[in-house]
Amino acid sequence: MNKVRIIPCLDVKDGRVVKGINFIDLIDAGDPVEQAKHYSENGADEICFLDISASLENRDTMINVVEKTANEVFIPLTVGGGISSIENIQSLLRAGADKISINSAAIIEPEIIKKSSEYFGNQCIVVAVDAKKIQNDWYVFSHGGTKNTGIYALEWIEKVQKFGAGEILLTSMDKDGTKSGFDTDLLCKVSQLLQIPLIASGGVGELSHFYDGISLGNANALLAASVFHFNEISIKEVKKYLLSKNVNVRI
Amino acid sequence: MKKITIVDYGSGNVLSAQKSFIKITKDNNIKANVLISKNLDDIKNSTHLVLPGQGAFSTCMSGIKNTPGLADELYEFAIIKKRPFLGICVGMQMLANESEEKGQHKGLGWIEGRIKSIPNKNLKLPHMGWNTVKPIKNDNLIETSDDYYFVHSYYFECRNKENILAETQYGINFTSIIGKENIYGVQFHPEKSSSQGLNLLKNFIN
Structure with a gap:
C-alpha cells in the first residue's frame, strides 16, 4: 500500500531558507539547495519550497533556486507562494518543479485551478489552504495568512477538489509555529470530504504529533518545517517512530 | 559513447529525466550525450530512447501524432531496430493497445494491454506517493523490491503475463514494470x- 509521506517545507525568501513563527519573526536557516539535498539524502519523501516573499518581489530568484535544486535532488519538488498565473506555473515546472501549490490566486480566481489542472494535469496542482478557527467554524485566510476571506474552509476545500486540485495542503493558522500538534479535528473533518490526498501542516513539535496527524487526522502526508530545520527531530526519527506505531512509511 | 534521448513531444517534466541521466552518467564515468529532442535525426542516432509522459493519455498520444514523422521514427527505433526504449508513466501507458481514460483512445500497441482506471474502493486518487515495486520476473532493470514514486490514476492491464516484470499493490495488484525484449515501461x-x-535508469542504459 501507499506510504505516508514526510515532507520538509522550506520557506524561502530572497533565495534563503527562513521559517516564521506564526508567519512573522523570520530566522535565517540556510541555503535551500543544500537543505533540500540534505533532506533528500536523509529520508524526505518530497521537498516543498514556499516562496514567502513572492508576491512582493522578483520571482526569478525562485526559478533559479528550483533549477539548481533539480540538478541535485531526485525526489518530487513542490513550489508555492505568490503563484498567480498559468505562465508562473509553466515557468516553475519548466525549471524542474514537479508540483505547484496555489493559494491566494485560487481564492481570487478559482478558475485557475480548472485551467491549470486541465493544462498540466491535476497531479501537479496542489491547492494550499490556510484555515483559522473562529468560534465554531474554520475560515480560509489568504495572502500569507493575513486576510480573512470569510469563506468557510470545508466548503472551499470541497470546491477546489471539484475544480481539479490534485492534493490539498492544509495549514492550521491556529497551530502553525506553536509546536502543540496538528489541528487533528480540522484534518479529520477535511479528510472525510476528500477523494484526493491530504497533506497536513502547522503545529508539529514532537514525535507523537506526527502519529496524531495520521491516526486522528487521517492525513496522507505530513509537512513540517522548524522541527526539521533546527534539528530538533530528524526525518529518520519520525519514520522510525511511525513504523513502531505500524504506520507504513518508506525507510 | 551512449546517446540517450528524452523524446520531447510537448509533455511533462522532461528536464528531470535529463538531469537524472546526466547525474548517473557523470557519477559512473559513463560517456554519454543526454538530449531532450524531437529532432528525427537525433532519435535515429540515439542508442537509448526515453519516452516520458504526464497528463491525459489522449493529449500525450496527440503530442506524438502531431509531431511530423515522430511516430514512425519511434517505431523504427524500437520495433525494427530493437534498440533500448523506456516509457515512463504515461510514456509506459502509451505502449498499450488502447486506453479508457476520458473515452477510448488508441495507443502505440507495442505491448499488448489496455489502460484502465484504478478501482476507487475508498482509496485516494491519484495514487500519489511512494509504494513498493515487487519484481516477479528476473530482469536487469530491477533486482529487489524497493519503493518508488508514483503519480497516476490509471494502470496498465497487461494481456501477456510474460510481459509483467514487477507489480505494485494499491487496492489491486497492478503492473508497475512491463518489458518485452528491448522495450520497457515503468x-x-x-x-x-x-x-x-x-539505479534503475543506470541499469537501463547498461
Whole structure:
C-alpha cells in the first residue's frame, strides 16, 4: 500500500531558507539547495519550497533556486507562494518543479485551478489552504495568512477538489509555529470530504504529533518545517517512530 | 559513447529525466550525450530512447501524432531496430493497445494491454506517493523490491503475463514494470525515486 509521506517545507525568501513563527519573526536557516539535498539524502519523501516573499518581489530568484535544486535532488519538488498565473506555473515546472501549490490566486480566481489542472494535469496542482478557527467554524485566510476571506474552509476545500486540485495542503493558522500538534479535528473533518490526498501542516513539535496527524487526522502526508530545520527531530526519527506505531512509511 | 534521448513531444517534466541521466552518467564515468529532442535525426542516432509522459493519455498520444514523422521514427527505433526504449508513466501507458481514460483512445500497441482506471474502493486518487515495486520476473532493470514514486490514476492491464516484470499493490495488484525484449515501461517516476530510481535508469542504459 501507499506510504505516508514526510515532507520538509522550506520557506524561502530572497533565495534563503527562513521559517516564521506564526508567519512573522523570520530566522535565517540556510541555503535551500543544500537543505533540500540534505533532506533528500536523509529520508524526505518530497521537498516543498514556499516562496514567502513572492508576491512582493522578483520571482526569478525562485526559478533559479528550483533549477539548481533539480540538478541535485531526485525526489518530487513542490513550489508555492505568490503563484498567480498559468505562465508562473509553466515557468516553475519548466525549471524542474514537479508540483505547484496555489493559494491566494485560487481564492481570487478559482478558475485557475480548472485551467491549470486541465493544462498540466491535476497531479501537479496542489491547492494550499490556510484555515483559522473562529468560534465554531474554520475560515480560509489568504495572502500569507493575513486576510480573512470569510469563506468557510470545508466548503472551499470541497470546491477546489471539484475544480481539479490534485492534493490539498492544509495549514492550521491556529497551530502553525506553536509546536502543540496538528489541528487533528480540522484534518479529520477535511479528510472525510476528500477523494484526493491530504497533506497536513502547522503545529508539529514532537514525535507523537506526527502519529496524531495520521491516526486522528487521517492525513496522507505530513509537512513540517522548524522541527526539521533546527534539528530538533530528524526525518529518520519520525519514520522510525511511525513504523513502531505500524504506520507504513518508506525507510 | 551512449546517446540517450528524452523524446520531447510537448509533455511533462522532461528536464528531470535529463538531469537524472546526466547525474548517473557523470557519477559512473559513463560517456554519454543526454538530449531532450524531437529532432528525427537525433532519435535515429540515439542508442537509448526515453519516452516520458504526464497528463491525459489522449493529449500525450496527440503530442506524438502531431509531431511530423515522430511516430514512425519511434517505431523504427524500437520495433525494427530493437534498440533500448523506456516509457515512463504515461510514456509506459502509451505502449498499450488502447486506453479508457476520458473515452477510448488508441495507443502505440507495442505491448499488448489496455489502460484502465484504478478501482476507487475508498482509496485516494491519484495514487500519489511512494509504494513498493515487487519484481516477479528476473530482469536487469530491477533486482529487489524497493519503493518508488508514483503519480497516476490509471494502470496498465497487461494481456501477456510474460510481459509483467514487477507489480505494485494499491487496492489491486497492478503492473508497475512491463518489458518485452528491448522495450520497457515503468508506471512510477524513476527520475523522482531517489537513489533506487537512479539505479534503475543506470541499469537501463547498461
